[in-house]
Amino acid sequence: MxxxxxxxxxxxxxxxxxxxxxxxxxxxxxxxxxxxxxxxxxxxxxxxxxxxxxxxxxxxxxxxxxxxxxxxxQQRENHLQALLDKIPEPIIDLGKHGEILAVNQATKLLIKAHESERDSAKELDYIGKPIADYIKPLTKNLITDSASSHAITINSKAYIADFSPVYASTFDENKQTNQAITGAVVVLRSMHTLGRQISLIQTHHRHDFNAIIGQSNEIVLIKEQSKRFAELDLPVLINGETGTGKELIARALHQASPRAKSPFLALNCAALPEHLLESELFGYTGGAFTGAQKGGKPGLIELAEGGSLFLDEIAEMSTYLQAKLLRFLQDFSYRRVGGTKELTADVRIISASHQNLVQLIAKQAFREDLYYRLNVLNLTLPPLRERASDIALLAKGFLTNAVKQVGRGLQAEDVYLTEPALALLQRFSWPGNIRQLQNVLFSVVALNKGQAISASDIQQVLAKYDSEHSESKAETTDQMESKEIKDWASAQAKFELELLQQLLPLYPSTRKLAERLGVSHNKIAMKLRQHGIG
Known part of the structure; x- marks a missing residue:
């Protein structure tokens, strides 16, 4: 009573x-x-x-x-236990000697799975017993006077164990207050949970197929293929020039797949040197190399558990890492850098490259066996110059975003492109594709003082890209091997053709182009006819 x-x-x-x-x-x-x-x-x-x-x-x-x-x-304890049981992550309250004081329901399930032979009727017998008797990686030695995190493996699954020390006030002979450690609270974070949190932090916008702007036949076909591929839990290789939206397609694929509620993580293989790329991808154990974190660090493969991992610029990966990735794709098992334990991960690999992998295979710069593992499903994204009909829609969306960011008291609906300006955008070759179009329109909005964006406004910004591109192209031309040049006449003809193709969209009349190049109007007209440029 x-x-x-x-x-x-x-x-x-x-x-x-x-x-x-x-x-x-x-x-x-x-x-x-x-x-x-x-x-x-x-x-x-x-x-x-x-x-x-x-x-x-x-x-x-x-x-x-x-x-x-x-x-x-008792009522407070019941409410607290109900609260803890609602938390999906295992939480354990430990005494200073590592004995179990309290756990939540997620911990009970974890212990039951870890100690499968234990009678379920005795599942509460572990209260007061050493945690290491039930989850061996957790020992009293991990309880320190400061918060710490440790990478551990339980039931062949990786976790991050966060230890938070618990203090109690004591009094010495002089009645001075001291803080003594009485135990620790341990939270076990699964790689799936951590990966999902990182994925949410990285994602600030909607990334489904509705976010892919375009109504051209080319982009409609890509969307249809991607939606079918999303249902198939197989690797996907995305080909396309720089700036064509490969990562956007990869995110939409993930979002439409059964893995949508799990993490989507991305890694640019060209952004890191080999040793850093390896540890970023596969993780490392404590002390694996100088500067390694004490408790080790999970890799993106672990963090993407249950979800998708996007490997951009896969062609830049070294042959050593290609072999290690191939092994993972064969049975989805791997080892951390410096580790000996075999880990497994359920991850869908989506890769992308702007390079021709078949040519790289011929040059022995890319592994053929890895190529066939990655290229189970294939998407090839069209460059912007092949879907010029989508430029009007893309430009409208980019203008709206640019006005919101730049501000200046303008409303998005007040800023618009004139017909000549839109025509100029549609004629330009866009070597940087959608990314370049976005940057050009952002620059135009930042520089423009009015509401109407004219062709001259566009031309002013494109001229800057033209100058930079010409310098880069000149450097590349200087490096060409002499065997590629047949004779003086063919080299001159090739130069004239490329020059006219590059400048005509910027200076759309023969008179303007002649003025830009400092030659007569008749000469420009003759050269255009000679090279079949209308």
């Missing part, structure tokens, strides 16, 4: 109540005392509430006595 005794705030009343219980020789299991309330749990066979009320009738100041379901501390 659990009872609540409400009373006036009188000194000594709780002692009198407890004295009555002692006189009755009742088995008192628990007592709680607060201002104006005394709570008690009495284990006495045949005891009735009326018996308690009668025995306390002689104590002055008692207002009301009633039976309750739980004592306040």
């Amino acid at each position: 659990r009872i609540s005794i409400e009373s006036t705030d009188r000194i000594g009343i709780s002692q009198e109540i407890l004295a009555v219980f002692a006189q009755q020789a009742w088995n008192l299991k628990a007592v709680e005392i607060t201002s104006c309330f005394t709570y008690a749990q009495i284990e006495q066979e045949g005891l009735q509430l009326a018996d308690v009320q009668k025995s306390l009738s002689g104590v002055s100041g008692i207002v009301r006595i009633k039976e309750i379901a739980l004592l306040p501390a």
